[in-house]
Amino acid sequence: MTMPPPLLTATFLLLFLLTTITTTTTSQESDPELDCTNKWIHIRRLPLQFNLDLLLNCSQYPLFDNFCNYLTNDGLGQKTHNNSHSWYRTDPFMLELIFHRRMLEYPCLTSDPNLANAIYIPYFAGIDSLKYLYGPQVNSSFLHGLDLYHYLVRMDTPSMWQKHFGHDHFLVIARSAWDFIQPLSNDPPIFGTSFLELPEFYNVTALTFEARAYPWQERAIPYPTSFHPPNLAFLESWVNRVRKSRRNALMLFAAGGGISANPNIRRSIRLECENSTSISANGTGYDKLCEFVDCSNGVCEHDPIRFMKPMLQASFCLQPPGDTPTRRSTFDGIIAGCIPVFFEELTAKKQYGWHLPEEKYEEFSVFVPKEDVVFKGLRILDVLMSIPRSEVRRMRENVIELIPRIMYRNHGSSLGLRSKKDAFDIAVEGTLQRIKSRIEELAAQ
Ligand SMILES: *[C@@H]1O[C@H](CO)[C@@H](O)[C@H](O)[C@H]1NC(C)=O
Ligand SMILES: *[C@@H]1O[C@H](CO)[C@@H](O)[C@H](O)[C@H]1NC(C)=O
Ligand SMILES: *[C@@H]1O[C@H](CO)[C@@H](O)[C@H](O)[C@H]1NC(C)=O
Ligand SMILES: *[C@@H]1O[C@H](CO)[C@@H](O)[C@H](O)[C@H]1NC(C)=O
Ligand SMILES: *[C@@H]1O[C@H](CO)[C@@H](O)[C@H](O)[C@H]1NC(C)=O
Ligand SMILES: *[C@@H]1O[C@H](CO)[C@@H](O)[C@H](O)[C@H]1NC(C)=O
Numbered sequence: 001m002t003m004p005p006p007l008l009t010a011t012f013l014l015l016f017l018l019t020t021i022t023t024t025t026t027s028q029e030s031d032p033e034l035d036c037t038n039k040w041i042h043i044r045r046l047p048l049q050f051n052l053d054l055l056l057n058c059s060q061y062p063l064f065d066n067f068c069n070y071l072t073n074d075g076l077g078q079k080t081h082n083n084s085h086s087w088y089r090t091d092p093f094m095l096e097l098i099f100h101r102r103m104l105e106y107p108c109l110t111s112d113p114n115l116a117n118a119i120y121i122p123y124f125a126g127i128d129s130l131k132y133l134y135g136p137q138v139n140s141s142f143l144h145g146l147d148l149y150h151y152l153v154r155m156d157t158p159s160m161w162q163k164h165f166g167h168d169h170f171l172v173i174a175r176s177a178w179d180f181i182q183p184l185s186n187d188p189p190i191f192g193t194s195f196l197e198l199p200e201f202y203n204v205t206a207l208t209f210e211a212r213a214y215p216w217q218e219r220a221i222p223y224p225t226s227f228h229p230p231n232l233a234f235l236e237s238w239v240n241r242v243r244k245s246r247r248n249a250l251m252l253f254a255a256g257g258g259i260s261a262n263p264n265i266r267r268s269i270r271l272e273c274e275n276s277t278s279i280s281a282n283g284t285g286y287d288k289l290c291e292f293v294d295c296s297n298g299v300c301e302h303d304p305i306r307f308m309k310p311m312l313q314a315s316f317c318l319q320p321p322g323d324t325p326t327r328r329s330t331f332d333g334i335i336a337g338c339i340p341v342f343f344e345e346l347t348a349k350k351q352y353g354w355h356l357p358e359e360k361y362e363e364f365s366v367f368v369p370k371e372d373v374v375f376k377g378l379r380i381l382d383v384l385m386s387i388p389r390s391e392v393r394r395m396r397e398n399v400i401e402l403i404p405r406i407m408y409r410n411h412g413s414s415l416g417l418r419s420k421k422d423a424f425d426i427a428v429e430g431t432l433q434r435i436k437s438r439i440e441e442l443a444a445q
Helices: 006-022 052-056 092-104 125-133 138-143 146-152 158-162 232-244 265-278 305-312 329-335 358-364 370-374 380-385 389-406 423-444
Strands: 041-043 118-120 169-172 205-208 218-220 249-255 288-294 314-319 339-342
Touching: 041 092, 052 125, 092 125, 092 169, 092 423, 118 423, 125 138, 205 423, 218 423, 232 389, 249 265, 249 305, 249 329, 249 380, 265 288, 265 370, 265 380, 288 305, 305 314, 305 329, 314 329, 314 380, 329 339, 329 389, 339 358, 339 389, 358 389, 389 423
Parallel strands: 041 118, 118 169, 169 205, 205 218, 249 288, 249 314, 314 339
Antiparallel strands: none
16 A cells, blocks of 8 residues: 655645534434434534544554554545445544544534533544554553543533533543553553543543453443445345355454464464364365464455455354454454354453343354363364254344444445444443433432
C-alpha cells in the first residue's frame, strides 16, 4: 500500500472528518414509530485535542504503524476492492471513530444534557494511549485521562458531571482493558496506562474489546470485522452465500504464532492440525480435517480475503486465546457461518453478554477446555467428529442468525437495514440499561 504524504493526508482528513466530529446532530429520515423514552443521549463537546487532533497525527506515533489509511470511510478503512459495497480493510483500533460516526446518526440525540439518559464522551482513548504505550510518554502513563477528566468537570459546565457524578457518562476504548490497568503505584510502569485505575473514571462506563474477569467499569463489545453492508439486500446476499457455501474442511485455525516450544493451546492446535493429514478423512464428508491459515507477521490484518474464504469453507473455527483471551477472529468466523470452538470462557462467554447471550452458547458453539487438549491429549478432531451432522447444521444456522447482531453495519445504512439491531445498537441499548440501573441504585442509597 502506498501512503499519501502527511500533508495531503491531513488535508484529506480535515475535509472529511471536521464536519463529522464537530457536529452533534445529523439529519435523520424520521421514523414515525420512534419512541425515545429512556433512550436520549447527549454527546459532550470536547476540544479537538481529544479526538480530531489525535487522528491528524496518524503518521506520527513512533513504534506504531502509520494508521492514516485505516481512517478512510470514517474509520471503516479502504474498500477491499473498488466495486465492493460491504467489504473494507477495517482496523479494529478504529472502532472509536466508527462508533463516534454511528453515534452521530443515533436517532435519539439531544442537545440538552438535562434531558439525556446517558452522555457519550467522544474521546479516542485507545489512539490517545499510543503515546504512552509506544511513545515518548511511556513513563508518564499514569497521566492518561487526567486532562480529559479536568475538562469534563471544568467550571463552566460542572452540572453535567455532578448531576450523577459521571455515572451517566460512557466512552469507547478500542483495545483490551488489560492495556489500561497499570497500577498507579508501578513506577516506572511495566506496560499499559492507568486509565481504568484512576478513581476519576471509576463511575464512567467504558466499552472495550475485552473486559477484566470481575465486573469493573468496562463492558466488552464485539471487535469490528471487515463486513459492513449498507442495506438489507447486501446483507441477505451474503447470508445466502454463507448458507450455501460447501464446507470441505472440518476445522480451521487462522493465526500467527503457536510455534513456541512451551506447552500451550495454540501449539497443540498447530501440531494436531499438521498431523491431521495422516488421518483419513474418508467417510467424514470432508475433504480435509484441518485447514491452517498462516497469519504470521500481521499479513491477515487488513486483508480479509485471506481468511474469510477458508472460513466459508470450514465447519468449525478454532478460537484459542493468544496474548489475551479474546480474538477478533471470533467475529470473523461468525460472519462466515463457521461454528466457533472456544477453549476458555473468557474468550467470549464471560465477555459479550449483551451480544452473545450466555445461555445460548451450547446452541452455537463448542467448548473444549484447553487443559484437556494441552495436558490430557484430548484431540479436538475427535470431539468435533463426534457431533452428528444434523447437529452441526443446526448449530451453523444459529451462528448465521447471530451475524446481524455482531456486525457493524455501514454508516448511513438504509432504513431497512437499520430496523435490524447491529453491534452498535445492542451496545448502546446495553449501556443505557446499565446506566439506568446504576442511577436507580444510587438514588435508592
Ligand atoms: C500531534 O503531534 C505533534 C507533533 O508531533 C504534537 O506536538 C502534538 O501534541 C500532537 N497532538 C496530539 C493531540 O497528540
Ligand atoms: C480503483 O480506483 C482507483 C481510483 O479511482 C484507481 O486508481 C485504481 O486503478 C482502481 N483499481 C482497480 C483494480 O480498478
Ligand atoms: C523510562 O524509565 C526507564 C527506567 O527509569 C528509563 O530507562 C527509560 O529511558 C525511560 N523512558 C523514557 C522514554 O523516558
Ligand atoms: C463516583 O460516584 C461516587 C458516588 O457513587 C461519588 O462519591 C464519587 O465522587 C464519584 N467520583 C467522581 C470522580 O466523581
Ligand atoms: C500424530 O499422529 C500420530 C499417528 O496418528 C500419533 O501417534 C501422534 O501422537 C500424533 N502427534 C501429535 C502431536 O498429535
Ligand atoms: C480413502 O479414499 C482413498 C481415495 O480417496 C482411497 O484410495 C482409500 O482406499 C480410501 N480408504 C478407505 C479406508 O476407505
